[in-house]
Amino acid sequence: MEEDFKVIDNYLMVKMPEEVDHHKSVYISETADEYIMKEGVGNVVFDFESTRFMDSSGIGIIIGRYKKISYFGGKVFAINADTRIKRTLMICGLHKIVEIME
Amino acid sequence: MKTKYENETNRGVVMKNEMQLQFDAVSVNEAFARIAVAAFVAPLNPTIEEISDIKTAVSEAVTNAIIHGYDAEFVKESNGTGKNLVFLHCTIEGDVLCVEVSDKGRGIDDVEQAMEPLFTTKPEMDRSGMGFAFMEAFMDDLEVFSEPYRGTTVRMKKKLGTKPWFRQED
Numbered sequence: 001m002e003e004d005f006k007v008i009d010n011y012l013m014v015k016m017p018e019e020v021d022h023h024k025s026v027y028i029s030e031t032a033d034e035y036i037m038k039e040g041v042g043n044v045v046f047d048f049e050s051t052r053f054m055d056s057s058g059i060g061i062i063i064g065r066y067k068k069i070s071y072f073g074g075k076v077f078a079i080n081a082d083t084r085i086k087r088t089l090m091i092c093g094l095h096k097i098v099e100i101m102e
Numbered sequence: 103m104k105t106k107y108e109n110e111t112n113r114g115v116v117m118k119n120e121m122q123l124q125f126d127a128v129s130v131n132e133a134f135a136r137i138a139v140a141a142f143v144a145p146l147n148p149t150i151e152e153i154s155d156i157k158t159a160v161s162e163a164v165t166n167a168i169i170h171g172y173d174a175e176f177v178k179e180s181n182g183t184g185k186n187l188v189f190l191h192c193t194i195e196g197d198v199l200c201v202e203v204s205d206k207g208r209g210i211d212d213v214e215q216a217m218e219p220l221f222t223t224k225p226e227m228d229r230s231g232m233g234f235a236f237m238e239a240f241m242d243d244l245e246v247f248s249e250p251y252r253g254t255t256v257r258m259k260k261k262l263g264t265k266p267w268f269r270q271e272d
Contacts, residue, residue: 029228
């Protein structure tokens, strides 16, 4: 699962799993934080390409990382989200703090 | 003319079905619970959208039972007496699915406050406080019964087949 995290320049790329729930979210949050602290990256990109299911735990991951990096002026991006994931993000108003891109 | 439900032999007879599950309050079972409910409603020919809604709502309820119902402090206090179990009870009556998720855990002190969007007792665990809001958004009806140190029951209902099976333009 290490290969799901990659640092490119000032961006941490996180490849989200097929199902994002509480069971997986703990590991993702902890590992992402490790990278943010260790590598000192400014921005985080969540890649939802293979994600087919996400509940509020996914929202927690994004808000948590946003709080960490926005403190230093960083940004959070969500890419390759399908309509379902987009809807979930919109319900929580996350499109106001996260840039949702194709 | 085709009947709406594959397993409906006599037209006009209301379809009834019921199932119960109990499992350990561990996070691997969240996926198990939502997939079990999704499989249970399959005879009603739900749309992909409806299945996603149901899976999300079940996942929220079961996650709540596991991390809030049997929260670490409560489990320590109760000294490991008995097993920490989550109960799942589903019924189908006609085209209405009813899902009940119960635990015998910590209970909720203030149900109304707990149901407020973004309210959470565990911000340090990255919980967003959107669980009940999601259940309300994705299901038609939501009831929460809880008593501190007795447990919590969440009852959700959803009527299926209210939308056309093809995707409509937003």
